[in-house]
Amino acid sequence: MKAAYYEGNKRFSIGESKVIPPGPGQARMEVAYAGVCGTDVHVFLGHMDHRLTPPQVVGHEAVGTIAEVGQGVTDLKPGDRVVLRPTDACGTCPSCKRGHINICPKLNFIGITSAGAFQGSWTVPAHLLHKLPDDVNMVHAALIEPLAVATHDVRYGQVTAGDFCVILGAGPIGMLEALVCREKGATVVVSEVNASRVKLARELGFDVVNPSETDLVKYVFDQTGGAGADVVFEVTGTQAGADMMTKLPRTGGRIVIVAIFADPMMVDLRAILWREYTVIGARNYVKEDYDEAIRLVVEGNLPLEKLVSDIRPVSRIQETFEEIVGGKADFMKVLIDSSAD
Ligand SMILES: [Zn+2]
Ligand SMILES: [Zn+2]
Known part of the structure; x- marks a missing residue:
């Protein structure tokens, strides 16, 4: 061997x-x-x-x-x-x-x-x-x-049936989170820029938005009757993801930080205060x-x-x-x- x-x-x-x-x-x-x-x-x-x-x-x-x-x-x-x-x-x-x-x-x-x-x-x-x-x-x-990373993240995000979830970044962990959220009975929107990952997420039956082509914020608020997402998973580890994650949740919504950020990022703390978001770190x-x-x-x-x-x-x-x-x-x-x- x-x-x-x-x-x-x-x-x-x-x-x-x-x-x-x-x-x-x-x-x-x-x-x-x-x-x-x-x-x-x-x-x-x-x-x-x-x-x-x-x-x-x-x-x-x-x-x-x-x-x-x-x-x-x-x-x-x-x-x-x-x-x-x-x-x-x-x-x-x-x-x-x-x-x-x-x-x-x-x-x-x-x-x-x-x-x-x-x-x-x-x-x-x-x-x-x-x-x-x-x-x-x-x-x-x-x-x-x-998959256990994903079940941990989804558990921390308190996802339940009927929730509207947005996954920012469809690498292996993001994709598994999307599958676990859907299994829980949630509605899932996947945000991804990489063409092959967009294709795979669509093959898996997900509603996929490429935020470089489509206004993701408008899309999520349109889909939720103006409310916003119940839970947002940040799996990109990028400044663009850190910017996006505070724009999508509903009032009192949750943001689960999953990506390992290599550097400190700018985060809109005012949005977290103003709309009373809960920000959750989830590891392992x-x-x-x-x-x-x-x-x-x-x-x-x-x-x-x-x-x-x-x-x-x-x-x-x-x-x-x-x-x-x-x-x-x-x-x-x-x-x-x-x-x-
Ligand atoms: Zn691993
Ligand atoms: Zn110890």
């Missing part, structure tokens, strides 16, 4: 996946698929070198099968299908004690601060594994981690968000395969990252098939 080692300086090398016997409280899984996340692209570009120890395997959106379990692990057995929740919180800091285990300042983000999933064999803390049904669609299940996920994402995957109503642009072996990881960074391909989500070579 192969492994892709991040060497630094935009380079992966391909080597053997080390089969590490699980210690107490650990389990070793054979990875089926691991999704390439925006975070992995940041790793590739060197933005996270301070948190890594190259040569290191990265990747955290993994689904696979249990190969062996360590001492004390009683709820999992070889052959079980599992998905990893890659955020290991300390459990003792003030954030954790208040239940914010998703944003523990000492968070071990597995796949960044420790070895990741772009390899065939992966030994991980067993308490972070969620068991899946034997007949689960493993390609769909490979999207559980980003907790166990219940995973449970909800798993429920949605098992239920099988979401067209998740449409978000998978390609499935490639570990040996093609270098070219895959180069294509993503170079913008050569219109990728939504690429899965690495960790068992393919």
Whole structure:
């Protein structure tokens, strides 16, 4: 089984996946698929070198099968299908004690601060594994981690049936939020400028507005009888998105900040005051968000395969990252098939 080692300086090398016997409280899984996340692209570009120890395997959106379990692990057995929740919180800091285990300042983000999933064999803390049904669609299940980001964001946005939601930015997370909002019975408008993402969102049946061609503010207020949106999700991470997010909500509406902004942005605080908006930051996920994402995957109503642009072996990881960074391909989500070579 192969492994892709991040060497630094935009380079992966391909080597053997080390089969590490699980210690107490650990389990070793054979990875089926691991999704390439925006975070992995940041790793590739060197933005996270301070948190890594190259040569290191990265990747955290993994689904696979249990190969062996360590001492004390009683709820999992070889052959079980599992998905990893890659955020290991300390459990003792003030954030954790208040239940914010998703944003523990000492968070071990597995796949960044420790070895990741772009390899065939992966030994991980067993308490972070969620068991899946034997007949689960493993390609769909490979999207559980980003889907759990979406279920977390939608839960924080308190979206309920009949709500009018606007998603600013239709990358993988925005698209998954749109699907989860629709599943909740909300009306969804997706705002996106990239032509291939506009096309995909339309294929998924969404009402899509390109704000560089259409007046999005007028559109949303027209669609809501002059009221505005109940919930706006900011997933662009741009100044244009930060400008737009305060123009769309109804009086007393909610804005959920999902994108990781690289720099401080200008935000219209007067609009937030004047119309009494609630602004909510939403990062990562907790166990219940995973449970909800798993429920949605098992239920099988979401067209998740449409978000998978390609499935490639570990040996093609270098070219895959180069294509993503170079913008050569219109990728939504690429899965690495960790068992393919
Ligand atoms: Zn991710
Ligand atoms: Zn903590």
